[in-house]
Amino acid sequence: MLRVVPLGGFEEVGRNMMILEYVPPGKQEADRLIIDMGLRFPEEDTPGIDFIIPNASYLKGKERTIRGIFITHGHYDHMGAIPYLAGPLRNPPIFATPLARGMILKRQEDFPHTPKLEIHTIDKRDRRPIRLGPFSVEPFHVNHNIPDSIGLAIGTPLGTVVHSCDFKFDFKPIGDEPADLQRIAEIGSRGILALLSDSTGVEHAGHSISESVIFENLDPIFREAPGRVIMSTFASLIGRQQQAFLLAEKYGRKVALEGYSMKANVEIAQGLGYLKIPKGMMMPIEDAERLDPKRTVILCTGAQGESNAALMRIANREHRVIRIREDDTMIFSSSIVPGNERSVQYLKDALARQGARIFHYKTLDIHASGHAYAEDLKLMLSLVKPKFLIPIHGQYSMLKAHAELGQSMGIPREYTAVGYNGAIIEFNRERIQVRDEQIQAQYVFVDGLGVGDVREVVLRDRQMMAQDGMFVIVAIVDRREGRVRGEPDVISRGFVYLRESGPLLAEARKRVKMLVEQSGKMKPVNWTYVRDNIREDLGKFFFQKTQRRPMVLPVIIEV
Incomplete structure (x- = not known):
């Protein structure tokens, strides 16, 4: 019997963590693989909270059955909870591609008192499977909005289970190779028992936008900017940062980075060869205020309106160096994470009042989702040809819509399973079901040094004080x-x-x-x-x- 047990990432976007269990015939104890170990950032209804992480209490007493943890890419919603959960789980071996590994180890530096991680590097070009107990794991290359993202083909005694990772198909990516469709098709030709596929973009028709389209739309903004270009995006959007460096080189500009996480990620990505930065292009942030504005690019964090991020400090005139000028061009190269709309609007208003000209994803295609749209999801289904479909990653309505998409592609309704956090999705070669019982999967809040000590009653008190x-x-x-x-x-x-x-x-x-x-x-x-x-x-x-x-x-x- 096989079981998929989501601890996060279902009924939400973020906090991704799931367990794949294999129970041998006649036995009660399972062998387990963990896929991803991410966090979620707080929203307006969680005042004072730093992060939200998965509840791993289900694994207490089962630590020795965990064969390994596979991290599909270097985003915090897939690897950010490792410092909080790996130690209590007795440090199972972690497997990650070079960029994700570098980001994990960099983050671990902020937690010097945690046990040293046992982390192994995945070479996705090596087709030899990683064997862990009854599992054999083969990574394959997919596109996302960070390089080095992988899906997983997991061999088990009952059949192969494919995990898509967060993915899209981009045939002209920037700073990455196109997804390995030939490899995915070859895996699919073996006969796939179940596909666990990303659902975040299912409600969008057509194909997701290529990063090359974003590059084409950013080009005239850089070319026609009368002064400095200030571009804000996610710190982990390595491909978008590469576009900024390419355009800066094309138009004779130098680049200053601002934001701790962005500086750290650029350093890691450049060291591993995922970012190509011409020699002499980087400059300290102090020079961005002194240099000819027509030769200056500032690349910074804070496009979500985070109160302590670089862009908010610039907008509030609290930055130690940078002040907005009337000829500045401001680019928000990211979408708005739900819950951040008000703070992002305040940010845009503050910048506009100081004279900046603002571009964002609603006025021009200068941000592309890293998630597959409906036609991309159909292509994945056509390549993999699974018997069972288990939609993953997204709100419940997204999971349901993905199941219906699979049914339109010929997968019988009884062969699709729509789960939720804490569900036990059980299947063998003949059938699949979501069991009636469920496990604990409620939020665990990280507040300062406390992990899990802020319960719902404390949060209600904070909400009450914030409201009245x-x-x-x-x-x-x-x-x-x-x-x-x-x-x-x-x-x-x-x-x-x-x-x-x-x-x-x-x-x-x-x-x-x-x-x-x-x-x-x-x-x-x-x-x-x-x-x-x-x-x-x-x-x-x-x-x-x-x-x-x-x-x-x-x-x-x-x-």
Whole structure:
């Protein structure tokens, strides 16, 4: 029996991690492979959270059954959780292509107290399979928006399972080779039991845009820019960065990098030969303010409106060197990640007010998705010819749409399985099903040095404070008489402005004194009950008067 157990990446975009299990006949214990170990970035409903990672509690006690971890490419949503999860899983061997390996090791430098990783380099040109227990794994080259991305053909005693990785088919990529369609077709000709295929782009008709089209559209922007070109994109978009260097060379410009993650990725990619940068083209960021604007390109992070990223600091005039000028050309060469729309719009407005001319993906094709569109997904199905289809990577509606696409290509409905995080998708040579039971796969939050110590109740408290504020009332109570001494003190944060809310606060103090003195007549006094009673009473009172629900924190000090 084979099982696919997604711990993340289903019903969401990001946090990709899944387990492939093989259970031999007559045995209970499985052999396991892990594919990817990614994180997800926080959104507006997760205040104060740094990252969200998969819940690996299902693997507790099963560590010795993990044969290996395969990382399909160097994006954080596929490898960013390694520092948090590899150690607790007793450091299984990790397999990654050179660029992904370099990025993993660079990230690991930020976690000096974690155990040293056992990481092996995958040479995707070597067709010899990697054998791990009952599994034999053959990587094959695909296109994505980062070089060195691979799909996996995983041989098992029941048949071959193909994992597509995040992929697209780009026949004219920049800084990469076209996907190896011949190799994929050769794998498909052997007979494929199941295809696990990327669903993120399924709702887009046609084929995804080639990076060569992006290059053609960026060219006139660089050529006609009256001053500096400031281009912001994802730090891991190595191919797009290569285009910036090529165009800078073509039009006699030098390039300054800004953003820690971008500098690190460029250094790794250049060292491994994935980025070709002419000698003398790079310059320090200080020179970008002094050099002739017509000879300057600034390549930076922050296109998603991140508060601490380079571009936001430039827009807010907080950058230590760069100030926006009226002849600057600003290129947002990335799409907007859902949830970031407001911060990106603020960023564009701030730059426009300072005179920059702005280009983005809605005005011109200057960003291409790294994910296969509907026709690309059909091509993958035609090449692989699987018996079963398991859509992966995307919101539930995307997974469902991909299953329906597979059915339109001739795969019977009962041979498609739409899963979810925590599902157990079970199959053999004859049938496939999503079992009724599920495992724990809820979010694990990383907040500072804490991993998993922020639970839903803490997040709800943060959300409540962010929405309606906090109201603290401190009452000093005479233990013998059961009366409040003086007037209760009030602290309000994000609820009401104290100087303009005298009547409301006076009534709140009056209610607290009344509730304390009513309870003080009963001996012994249950002060926990009194605090809960004050919290409930003031909560109702404030909602009645303001239609807001602040977090009410009563403090009673006995003297």
